[in-house]
Amino acid sequence: DTGVSQDPRHKITKRGQNVTFRCDPISEHNRLYWYRQTLGQGPEFLTYFQNEAQLEKSRLLSDRFSAERPKGSFSTLEIQRTEQGDSAMYLCASSRGRDQYFGPGTRLLVL
């Protein structure tokens, strides 16, 4: 039974660079979520896909952020022109119904 996977697990980048993260959900799950978690806080919702359609985006998702889920399978989250404030853990979750299953997250550090 394969869970949610995320790649990379860790990313260090310089301010101003672009980064892209990937999430592979559990195969039969049609819903996919991205959350951001800063140190000492709970995760905050970023965006939600049902199949390939992006149905909701948080105000936290500035125009430097873009997420895609082509063909309703894996998803990518891109951050353009990274800022130090983007340093956080980026969590992906998938679900088929009520319960969301989380991946291990991608820790981003922007220098």
Next chain:
Amino acid sequence: AQKITQTQPGMFVQEKEAVTLDCTYDTSDPSYGLFWYKQPSSGEMIFLIYQGSYDQQNATEGRYSLNFQKARKSANLVISASQLGDSAMYFCATLWAGGTSYGKLTFGQGTILTVHP
């Protein structure tokens, strides 16, 4: 808007003892769900237990039980017979089952639990 409050930044418990982690929520929606997640230092969020707003009985899952008091809007997690491996961050979260926000979890600030041998 949904709001979740966890007032205990940190809790300590002796191994094999029970511990209660507090969670209160604020919603005007009659239909909602409450979740507890465990986050070890590795970072992965692990689902522990769920309580629906219309559930008549308190949820239980092994050593985890949820003390749901709807009128007080509280959903405290009780861990019985604590183990060293229970040391982690614990998050309470709510899910609003209405409108276009279905599926979006709103999390509290978390409580760090430390289990002493």
